Amino acid sequence: MRRLVVTFLLFLNFALAGPAAAQSFADYSGRDLYMRFCASCHGVTGAGDGPVGQGLAVMVPDLTTLRRRSGGQMNTAQLREIIDGRAVVISHGTRTMPVWGYEFWVEEGADMEAEAAVRTIVDQLIAYLRSLQT
Ligand code: HEC
Numbered sequence: 356m357r358r359l360v361v362t363f364l365l366f367l368n369f370a371l372a373g374p375a376a377a378q379s380f381a382d383y384s385g386r387d388l389y390m391r392f393c394a395s396c397h398g399v400t401g402a403g404d405g406p407v408g409q410g411l412a413v414m415v416p417d418l419t420t421l422r423r424r425s426g427g428q429m430n431t432a433q434l435r436e437i438i439d440g441r442a443v444v445i446s447h448g449t450r451t452m453p454v455w456g457y458e459f460w461v462e463e464g465a466d467m468e469a470e471a472a473v474r475t476i477v478d479q480l481i482a483y484l485r486s487l488q489t
Pocket residue numbers: 361388389392393394395396397407408411413414415416417418421434437438444445446447449450451452453455480
């Protein structure tokens with residue numbers, strides 16, 4: 356059920372974006388990307404209180420305390436891996452959060468250019484997360 360909800364959400368996000376390849380998500384601002392792909396679980400302000408997140412079996416982390424929780428500094432390389440899925444964040448045996456590196460790569464056309472677009476998208480997201488720190 357949880358997987359279904361997440362799959363549906365992803366479908367909705369990408370479907371609303373219109374025909375694939377017409378526009379790259381790499382052109383979106385970090386805020387727009389966050390609102391479209393992350394706020395449903397992590398909440399509009401990043402506090403971890405999004406409507407979909409509340410239906411999950413795991414706690415959705417508060418993204419406004421990333422800096423405080425990591426000793427006053429945000430580790431960009433580590434965040435990149437968490438978001439794109441190279442680092443598996445396991446709270447209950449499996450990763451609940453979608454593997455964004457893969458989702459965006461497919462959406463961007465699944466080729467070399469898509470890889471570059473994914474890097475840009477993830478970096479935009481991290482820059483936006485920086486602006487949310489309390
Ligand atoms: C389906 C719900 C869901 C969506 C959508 C989602 N996340 Fe997550 N996220 C989680 C959960 C749950 C965790 C905790 C790890 C796990 O169980 O997968 C998490 C963990 C994280 C972490 C690690 C936080 C920490 O405290 O270490 C970051 C960073 C993060 N998400 C960023 C994002 C970004 C950026 C997006 C949008 C591209 C996003 N998330 C979309 C559910 C979600």
